[in-house]
Amino acid sequence: MIELVVNGRSYREQAEPRLLLSDFLRHTLGLTGTHVGCEHGVCGACTVRVDGVAVRSCLLLAVQTDGCTIETVEGLAVDGELNALQRAFRQCHALQCGFCTPGILMAASQLLEGPPPSRAEIADMLSGHLCRCTGYEPIVEAIARVAGT
Amino acid sequence: MKPAAFEYERPSSVDEAVAALGRDGAKVLAGGQSLVPALNMRVIRPERLVDINRVFDLDNVAETDGALAVGALVRQADPRLRRHPLLAQALPHVGHYVTRNRGTACGSLAHADAAAELPLCLLLCGGSVVAASARGRREIAASELFVGPYTTTLEPDELVVESRWPLDGWTFAFEELAQRHGDYALCIAAAARRGDERRIAVGAVTPAPALLDVDSERPGESAAEQVEPWGNLHASSAYQRQLVHVLVDRAVARLA
Numbered sequence: 001m002i003e004l005v006v007n008g009r010s011y012r013e014q015a016e017p018r019l020l021l022s023d024f025l026r027h028t029l030g031l032t033g034t035h036v037g038c039e040h041g042v043c044g045a046c047t048v049r050v051d052g053v054a055v056r057s058c059l060l061l062a063v064q065t066d067g068c069t070i071e072t073v074e075g076l077a078v079d080g081e082l083n084a085l086q087r088a089f090r091q092c093h094a095l096q097c098g099f100c101t102p103g104i105l106m107a108a109s110q111l112l113e114g115p116p117p118s119r120a121e122i123a124d125m126l127s128g129h130l131c132r133c134t135g136y137e138p139i140v141e142a143i144a145r146v147a148g149t
Numbered sequence: 150m151k152p153a154a155f156e157y158e159r160p161s162s163v164d165e166a167v168a169a170l171g172r173d174g175a176k177v178l179a180g181g182q183s184l185v186p187a188l189n190m191r192v193i194r195p196e197r198l199v200d201i202n203r204v205f206d207l208d209n210v211a212e213t214d215g216a217l218a219v220g221a222l223v224r225q226a227d228p229r230l231r232r233h234p235l236l237a238q239a240l241p242h243v244g245h246y247v248t249r250n251r252g253t254a255c256g257s258l259a260h261a262d263a264a265a266e267l268p269l270c271l272l273l274c275g276g277s278v279v280a281a282s283a284r285g286r287r288e289i290a291a292s293e294l295f296v297g298p299y300t301t302t303l304e305p306d307e308l309v310v311e312s313r314w315p316l317d318g319w320t321f322a323f324e325e326l327a328q329r330h331g332d333y334a335l336c337i338a339a340a341a342r343r344g345d346e347r348r349i350a351v352g353a354v355t356p357a358p359a360l361l362d363v364d365s366e367r368p369g370e371s372a373a374e375q376v377e378p379w380g381n382l383h384a385s386s387a388y389q390r391q392l393v394h395v396l397v398d399r400a401v402a403r404l405a
Contacts, residue, residue, distance in 0.1 A: 016154070017154070017155060017156070017157035018154050018155060018188075020151065020152075023151070040186035040190060041182060041186050044245070044247060047247050054246070055247060055251045056182075056251070059181050059185040059186065059251070061200075063157055064159075064202060107246060107247050110250075111246070123330075124241070124330065124331075125245075127245055127246075128244070128245025128246055128247050128248060128331060129245075
């Protein structure tokens, strides 16, 4: 049995040790906004924030997050309105199919909480996220727009 | 793919952790950025995982005895690691922003991927690890630690509790080529200098990172003559040898 808070809501659920956090979020909690691509830490699609830190949810066991606070892409919008980062993605055409987008949004959210990232720092962060639609430039643009850089 | 079943233990002290590791089929789970992919792909199927993420004593960085002592829970993204000049250069090449958030420096050493940055760095700066088990603690010099790909002289029941990175006046130049930023390296070369002393280390082209004794008149060329790269899907043996030549010369030039 594990207890955790996801997007401000408390949960108490069974999880066998081998259950990945990505599967726990999607299958046990029904939060399918977190996408599963490669399931070995390469594609970045499953990135969520655990106690504020962006991590691959396919490389964490659900039992490891007992007592933690988790944010997923479903937690970004405020009162049904897209947040500034999500709006910038829409304005800059920073997504097409949208499969990689939840993971990038969660990693970018952490990056934007630090000092305003340069375009080089944004590109460095994006090296851990595979996007096959956009060519990355619109994503850099969207994040830079929010950062004001 | 999903991991096979295992027993899960979450000790809260080093003593509890080494006791758990003394049992058969146990494996340390630290950052998990290499271990969990291997579990997911069922490359390994340990009977039990000993999760050290709540052994908070291990989240420590201190300058002691002229070295930066880095506890087993210190993440690769931790800014305290940048106090070591070689780590400051090498860490941006280690994995990605998100994997550095979770992956640990000590875990990378214990995992000992032949193409990883941190084992080479520990070797180049003359560092060591402290391994704990129910039998006690011992310090293992980097030169005695790395044997081959994913192979170290650590015993199965030993936990790396600390790595030690000497701060003794060397300056460093770190060079790496990977297909994409953050990927495993096709070749790593790093040079160190202190007064008239010189060291050169290469990685990803040898079974374990290696210190080379190079001709100071033609460092890159003589380094390339000393390695027998295996080659891989992305780089032939001849290409990797050429990379040794170029990257060693670049690193040496930056220190001149």
